[in-house]
Amino acid sequence: MPGGLEAVYGVHTVDALLERGEVPRELWVQEGEAGRRLAALVEQAANGGSRIQLQPREVLERLAQGASHQGIVAFCTPLAFEAEATLWHRLSGWSHAEAPLLLVLDGVTDVHNFGACLRSADAAGAHGVVVPKDKAAPLNASVRKVACGAAESVPVYQVTNLARTLDRMKNEHAIWVIGTAGEAESVVYQADFTGPTALVMGAEGKGMRRLTRESCDSLVKLPMAGQVSSLNVSVATGICLFEAVRQRGLTPEI
Structure with a gap:
């Protein structure tokens, strides 16, 4: 692996890099038919200056360590968290037409749950995700995938x-801070997400930490009609965020 760079893999992840103008330093592409199917993506990276290397499948498998690489691995600068000062700067100079909608993750340490929460936040048009320095998943290649x-x-x-x-x-x-907790009296559909809102999701099992819970303006829960008592945090996050989308009238016309 090229020194100082992070390996990210998968067609959607590499395509997203190129879409935002981040050209990978190097691109490893699986030899054979898999590489030919990726010709357009590889050409776009090469035109941007990426160094292209064809590799046998077993090399990509070893690098991805069991993850689905889909025949392509990009080496790029590791992602970094935004600074706390940047959050306050953006909120102070708020210029979006709609009120801020932030997702706050308290104690979500699993990279797969973290990545899925980011995907839901993006799909729902959330303006940012806030995590603590402690008890939080890293922003690594698995999350990106x-x-x-x-x-x-x-x-x-x-x-x-x-x-x-x-x-x-x-x-x-x-900003109105809405926390999620199984013992809450109100359900998520009764909360008001139309104004400036921060939605707080706690870790699976333990939920929000005590001080986080005490900082919330209100607590809500998802109505559970079946035998299970809770949902995966990334699933619950998607449901809550899209309730905010519904209330804000951002649902695409059909």
Whole structure:
């Protein structure tokens, strides 16, 4: 692997890199039919300056360590979290027509859940994701693969103290903080997502930490009609975010 670079794999992930103008330093493409199917993507990368190398399938398999690489691996600069100061700067100079919608993840440490949450945040048009420095998944190649390009398009802000960040959101930017908890009395459909909103999702099993919970303005739950008591955090995140989409009238016309 080229030194100092991160390997990301999969057609959607590589395509997202190129779409946002980030040309991989090097691109490994599987030899044979798989490589021929990727000809257009490879040509786009090569025209941008990527160094193209054909590799046997077993080399890509070894590099991806069991993940689905789909015949293509790109080597690029590792992603970095956005600074906390950038979050406050963007909220202070808010220029979007719609009110801010932020997803806050408290204690989500599984990279697959993290990537899936980023994908839902991107699909729902969330303006950013906020995570704490402790008890949070890294922003690595596995996350990028699961997120299918969302890790590159949605800003992820890393903050030192999550409870303090939520308090500042409320006090300085009039953001309503909605937390999710199984014991809440209200269901998510009764919450108001039309104004400036931060949706807080806790880790599976433990949920939100105590100080995070105490910083929330309200708590909501998903109505569970079956035998299971809870949903995977990424599934629950998607449901809650798209309730915000529905309320904000952003649903595409059919």
